[in-house]
Amino acid sequence: MLSYEAIQAFVFQEARALDERRWNDWLSFYADDVEFWMPSWDDDDTLTDDPHSQVSLIYYANKQGLEDRVFRIETDRSSATIPDTRHCHLITNLEVLAQDETSAKVRFNWATHSFRYDILDTYFGYSEYTIDTSGEKPLIKKKYVVLKNDYIHHVLDIYHI
Numbered sequence: 824m825l826s827y828e829a830i831q832a833f834v835f836q837e838a839r840a841l842d843e844r845r846w847n848d849w850l851s852f853y854a855d856d857v858e859f860w861m862p863s864w865d866d867d868d869t870l871t872d873d874p875h876s877q878v879s880l881i882y883y884a885n886k887q888g889l890e891d892r893v894f895r896i897e898t899d900r901s902s903a904t905i906p907d908t909r910h911c912h913l914i915t916n917l918e919v920l921a922q923d924e925t926s927a928k929v930r931f932n933w934a935t936h937s938f939r940y941d942i943l944d945t946y947f948g949y950s951e952y953t954i955d956t957s958g959e960k961p962l963i964k965k966k967y968v969v970l971k972n973d974y975i976h977h978v979l980d981i982y983h984i
Contacts, residue, residue, distance in 0.1 A: 852961075860874050911935065917930075920951070932949045937977075948970045
């Protein structure tokens, strides 16, 4: 089992790879069969609960979707990233919700500051990760992200959360 400090370092390192735009390093934190999901809020102010039949803000069923997103970012085929967006993740209140010999489920709060078009935006919410700890290095198997301020002024992308 990973120590709390090792789990914390893993989460911090993933965020830093994203902030530093080290896209391939960031992708290396994810298992091939990762589910990456950010549900949306419905009209009753509750989160959608099925990415296959309801609207999601972001949903990738596996790592291939993340790789495609990174490819578009790196090759300037993404209007959401032109001009470049500067961003910084702040992570707090990391909790290990469950852990056994092969996995850990963690939850943490986050805030991301983003600068584009001379405008500073702040996004905030919480994330829950299921981390596979059975291999030589930990891998994220499930990333569930709740964006608390879902009224956004710009296009939302993977680096905002």
